[in-house]
Amino acid sequence: MTIKNLKKGKKNTYEITFQDGLKYLFYDDIIVKYSLIPKKELTDKELKEIINENEKLESYYLAIQLLNSKQRTKKEITIYLKRKNFSQESIDLTIARLEKEGYLKESTYIRSFLNDGFRFTNDGPLKLKRKLLENDLSEALIDEVFNEIEKDLWLEKLAKIYQKKADSHHTDGLEKWKYKCLQYLKQLGYPIEWINEITSKITWKEDASLIQKEKEKLNRKLSRKYQGNELEFQINHRLYLKGFSKEEIAALKKER
Numbered sequence: 001m002t003i004k005n006l007k008k009g010k011k012n013t014y015e016i017t018f019q020d021g022l023k024y025l026f027y028d029d030i031i032v033k034y035s036l037i038p039k040k041e042l043t044d045k046e047l048k049e050i051i052n053e054n055e056k057l058e059s060y061y062l063a064i065q066l067l068n069s070k071q072r073t074k075k076e077i078t079i080y081l082k083r084k085n086f087s088q089e090s091i092d093l094t095i096a097r098l099e100k101e102g103y104l105k106e107s108t109y110i111r112s113f114l115n116d117g118f119r120f121t122n123d124g125p126l127k128l129k130r131k132l133l134e135n136d137l138s139e140a141l142i143d144e145v146f147n148e149i150e151k152d153l154w155l156e157k158l159a160k161i162y163q164k165k166a167d168s169h170h171t172d173g174l175e176k177w178k179y180k181c182l183q184y185l186k187q188l189g190y191p192i193e194w195i196n197e198i199t200s201k202i203t204w205k206e207d208a209s210l211i212q213k214e215k216e217k218l219n220r221k222l223s224r225k226y227q228g229n230e231l232e233f234q235i236n237h238r239l240y241l242k243g244f245s246k247e248e249i250a251a252l253k254k255e256r
Contacts, residue, residue: 059090071109073135110145127189176243
């Protein structure tokens with residue numbers, strides 16, 4: 001096969017056209033390495049070798065491009081390259097080269113991930129750690145890096161999230177709302193002992209009109225089906241399920 005001409009492509013690539021009309025896109029490193037110039041003849045075996053070499057280089061360059069946007073793990077890069085249909089050999093060589101060049105230091109990735117998670121999300125340490133473990137990172141190294149952020153800083157962050165949640169709009173009784181807030185914080189990945197440690201510092205707003213509003217809403221809904229004592233029972237039962245105390249419910253009767 002004889003090379004007819006070369007045409008500059010995007011970035012660091014060249015399009016090679018052969019006399020028979022076949023076209024291939026090769027990186028300039030490949031062009032230089034194999035001296036690919038017009039009129040040069042290649043055997044099928046040589047062309048296959050060049051294509052294989054170019055794939056390995058493309059795998060590496062795409063991985064570098066991915067890393068330029070943010071830190072990645074070996075697992076993330078491997079999954080990405082598999083989706084691009086690169087051979088396992090190309091992927092393994094890419095990972096090995098990236099490790100050798102210092103792009104895949106686990107401690108750097110963990111530290112970057114943790115700092116971003118601490119500063120820009122509400123996620124707690126347990127949730128952040130779980131996400132890191134999903135990427136096959138060393139648990140011992142994760143714990144080591146996590147210890148760099150003092151517990152007091154976590155508690156300060158947790159207190160702000162807790163208070164904001166406690167102050168947010170809701171239609172539940174106070175006890176049920178406290179329980180929901182607790183579950184919310186656990187889902188965010190904060191240890192229960194940390195939550196208990198700052199619970200006493202949280203200010204809860206008791207809205208006396210809330211139970212009255214809920215009663216009126218339930219009355220409008222249930223009066224279509226129930227009347228008299230049965231209606232009152234159904235309303236009180238639902239108020240209790242929403243977390244209002246028996247004392248609050250009983251106080252409604254006295255107000256009538």
